[in-house]
Amino acid sequence: MGKTANNGFILIVDDNPTNLSVLCEALNSEGFRFRVAVDGETAIAQAERNQPELILLDVQMPGIDGFETCRRLKANPVTQNIPIIFTTALADTESKTKGFSLGAVDYIPKPFAQEEVIARVRVHLQLKQLTESLEQQVSDRTKALQQAQVQLVQQEKLSTLGELIAGIGHEINNPINFISSNIPPLQEYISGVTKLLLLYEQEYPNPTAKITTAIKDLDLNFVLEDMVKILNSLEVGSERIQNLSNSLRNFSRSDSDTKISADLHQGLDSTLMILQHRLKANGERPGIEVIKNYGVLPEVNCYIGQMNQVFMNILANAIDALDEAIMLGKMSNLIPQIKIATEIDSxxxxxxxxxxxGIGIPERLKKRLFEPLFTTKTVGKGTGLGLSIAYQIVVEKHKGVLEVNSQPGMGSEFIIKIPA
Known part of the structure; x- marks a missing residue:
């Protein structure tokens, strides 16, 4: 295998058989792998096809010279990071300066001294390996730092969100309890007053002109009927607010670090309740139809507050995708829909x-969806953290799987799998 990296090699570019013989013998004596090219065009083609670890490049060659060969190699992203050492009999400062300005890392003068060739090759191979190792360390550290930042943001967002939602739920609960508890006695009072008025009508069938005018102006029969309807509406409305308050408390109740057994269907329904205002029709689009196909699920041991955050992020993204599809005029014949299905597998x-x-996700973007800070939304409409946080919660916190199936124009499906 020699002393270059696994499957790596050194490319020698020279048209002189004597020079080639000396260089090949020098490299071979130290066990280095190498290949040979006799002109610049061939060297560029070889390097593009299979990148060498290092290039020994003659300056004076037929066709394009070494300087032009170097310029083209450095202009190509595929080959620009390959170290180039010029081999030349030109010892003047101007030639050396030109070579370095084009991106060469060193010169080996002719005639060759084997020891010098080996020493310079070895140094630049080590430098390249150290550079690549440093770049990998920087990349690893950057990735670790991003993950740590996302975790901090996730914890802060969940904590803040939990406190906010719990506070809102508590604030709603007090006045709505007062309203809902007063509706039954108010219904009794109105029923009693209605009966009393009917009794007056029976006992005094011929009221004065003043009372007759007042009854007509008020439209008493309509008012008596409508009061019942208004009370029923108040009752329905207060029940809905109580359901929302319960949903808010359920959504935020387990923002803790302790897993509990939880009903994921309840978590999904609570999230949908909170997003209800975004599902309703607005001036730009019809209401979004939510189709539930719930299977029979056991209670799951999980961080339910965090799982609700996953549901929130994915459902909010689905609504955004449908809004965008309608704005782009791509759903003229379709009813916007979100389908939620659950099951437990073998x-x-x-x-x-x-x-x-909705509009779906292009293939080139699917691989990056769960990266921190990556967003497909316009400036000001996305942080790039929603799906990366969802991924961490599902995969890292719950040892599960988060996947996406999507084709442009065919909508998107997010699949969450967690151990029961």
Whole structure:
């Protein structure tokens, strides 16, 4: 294998058989792998096809010379990082300066001294390996730092969100309890007053002109009927607010570091309740139809507050995708839909599928969806953290899987799998 990296080699570019013989013998004596090219064009083609670890490049060659060969190699992203050592009999400062300005790392003068060739090659191979190792360390550290930042943001967002939602739920609960607890006695009072008025009408069938005019102006029969309807509406409205308050408390109740047994269907329904205002029709689009196909699921041991955050991020993204599809005029004949399906498979994995019939995701972007700070949304409309946080919660916190199936124009489906 020699002393170059696995499957790596040194490319020698020279048209002089004597020079080639000396260089090949020098490299061979130290066990270095090498290949040979006799002109610049061939060297460029070889380097593009299979990148060498290092290039020994003659300056004076037929066709394009070494300087032009170097310039083209450095202009190509595929070959620009390959170290180039010029081999030349030109010892003047101007030639050396030109070579270095084009990106060469060193010169080996002719006639060759084997020891010098080996020493310079060895130094630049080591430098290249050290540079690549440093770049990899920087990349690894950067990735680790990003993950740490995302975790901090996730914890802060969940904590802040939990406190905010719990506070809102508590604030809503007090006045709505007061309203809902007063509706039954108010219904009794109105029923009693209505009966009393009817009794007056029976006992005094011929009221004065003044009372007759007042009854007509008020439209008493309509008012008596409508009061009942208004009270029923108040009752329905207060029940809905109580459901929302319960959903808010359920959504935020386990923002802690302790896993609990939880009903994921309840978490999904709570999230949908919170997003209800975004699902309704607005001036730009019809209401979004939510189709549930819930299977029979056991309670799952999980961080339910964090799982609710996953549902929130994915469902909010689905709504955004449908809004965008309608804005772009790509859903003229379609009803915007979100489908939610749940099941438990033979491996005891709880599977939750959340699909929309929006614009879909291009293949080139799918691989990057879960990267921190990556967003497909316009400036000011996305942080690039939602799906990366969802990925960490599902994969790292719950040892599960988060996948996406999507084709442009065919909508997107996010699949969550966590152990039951």
């Amino acid at each position: 491996e005891q994995l709880v599977i939750i599928r959340i699909a929309d019939n």
